Amino acid sequence: MLSSPSGKIRVLIVDDSSFMRMAIRGVLSKDPSIEVVGTAVDGVEGVEKALALKPDLITMDVEMPRMDGIAALRQIMAKAPTKVIMVSTLTNEGAKATFEALDAGAIDYIPKNVTDSAQAQTIFRDELLRKVKDSVRSRFGGAAPIARPAMAAPVRRVSTPLRNKKINYVGIGASTGGPVALQEVLSRIPVNFPYGIVVGIHMPKAFTGPYAERLNAKCSLSIREAVDGDVVKPGLVLIAPGGMHTTLVRQGTNLVVKVVPTSAYPQYVYIPSVDLILSTMAEVTNGSMLGVILTGMGNDGFKGMQLLKSKGGVTIAQDEATSTIYGMPKACVDGGVADEVLPLGQIGYEIAKFAG
Template sequence: MAIFPNPGGKLRVLVVDDSSFMRMVIRSVLEKDPAIEVIGVAVDGVEGVEKALALHPDLITMDIEMPRLDGISALRQIMAKCPTRVLMVSTLTCEGARATFEALDAGALDYIPKNVSDSTDAQRIFREELLRKVKGTAGSFLGRRLAPSATASVMTRVVPAPRPVASHAPLQRLQYVGIGASTGGPVALQEVLGRIPANFSHGIMVAIHMPKAFTGPYAERLNTKCSLLVREANDGDLLQPGVVLVAPGGRHTALVRQGNGVAVRTLATTDCPQYIYVPSVDHMITSLADACNGAMLGVILTGMGADGFKGMKHLKEMGGTTIAQDEATSTIYGMPRACVEGGVADSVLPLTQIGPEIARIAG
């Protein structure tokens, strides 16, 4: 359970959207939860900024496309004048994805895919996602911390496991890197990959919780900001040195042995009903560990929940090496925490040190 910014009181939310239908839907979903109070609504970015300054909400849901002042511009004004936790409400289009990543760079914590249709399943998924993200980000860090505080150690913190685990894979055996993330992950992953040199000699597979329409534009964005080649994975792709493949949204990704290499296999969510989050970090890391016999480095970045823990545990049992992002620099410490407290993180590092450490260990 998240710790709300105002312990003992309700989570106070401002809803900003130019669609009267969406304002009604979001308000109706949130007000059904006794721990949440919608303290106001705004019909565009101008009114959203005004009400944010006047009401001081704990969290804002912000539409992107609005008249007078769009959501990204409103977000920038709010972050400059009264920093507040903001969740963007994004359309499931390539344009919506690009705008969402721009908003995350500007300080938004996360996004909610706007997928409200006549489908009962779509409505249920939207309700569940909205509540999960609103409540999950309520106690998150506000702002961006890329390095530990002045009083924190900047050395690698080796975390003792509560039970014996397999020894690390010898450095010369490491062949691949698997990285998983969720909330806060788009910005964190950009930071990590941006610190890995272009001559990196191992293939990298990434699984980050995103809808189908978002992973392609996200990979394109990373490709323009990193020295490595980054692209969305396709079924049958081989992991190659110096190339980052991003697992496609809306499906699960498994890695399988193919000759002397490792290839991507995408699976429908119905084929893996045991996995709640899509694409599953657990499934990606577990299958990659199996495909390379543990000769890999697993990395878990910021995110809600515990996706990735089972995969990292499996990797440790096969002799692999693991890194988790530290609490001080995580937007949401859920996924890294599960690995640290479960004793499967060899090292716990601040965000700015993870990319260089990947290069050092696997280089």
């Protein structure tokens, strides 16, 4: 619910850089559906203005004097829960801080990539506007999805138990809300899980490595960023690297990762493409796999799940109630390619059942 009588999205900008405050304000102010209601130069002022102005959304820098963005985020969530998008540097430390912020309740993040390059400025502008507008449709309860209790019943369940079907691999796709959701799912899968898992999640190049390290530290499974030539093995989770596309090929009896530049597949808008990962996996496994689509904006993953379904594979989509953004799962549900539609808290357990 927007609090502005005009129906505009009311945004507070918190950043210690005057350049970034001007850059963000300049982008948002030109859009008639958005109103910038204030700016703050650090976390202390950000908390004060969040409480006073009651914005619909806050863009929050991570590194600031007096109080950093994560500390400010936690205070805001405790005093006046508000949707927050983190503005993060494209560095290893920036990535780690961003994931900490997502755990603390931020709904999304945008890479701080404003340079003299016209292309970089265009990408930043488009990404900022898209994520601010997407925030209106996002689920928000002041707590990360990982903390939500599992719901009792799925929206849809096929008549034959899915785990009676034969699978050899698992492919998972996610976007907005995905970092926290994927951690919840993978944390429910035991270390002796007998199938290899490949994950596609929309992230910049600098983020997928630190994200894989974070998951590896928090889950029983072995998790790392994929590199070209990796073999998909039982009990191993490979995170597709950001900034490029990932495909799966068959080499002998092995399923092998092939990393390719985005220019090789210009038809795929989202990077890395979940459709490309799932489609190539479905082809080389002849459908003997499980496909899972988690929270995310858009419809990336639908075509891959459609192909997998046509080959007799198994498909699961996250339900609307537990999705931060019910876009990617909705495309699969509405398109009739989801065998089961489950709340986030049940998906990891359902995957684990395939271990037999």
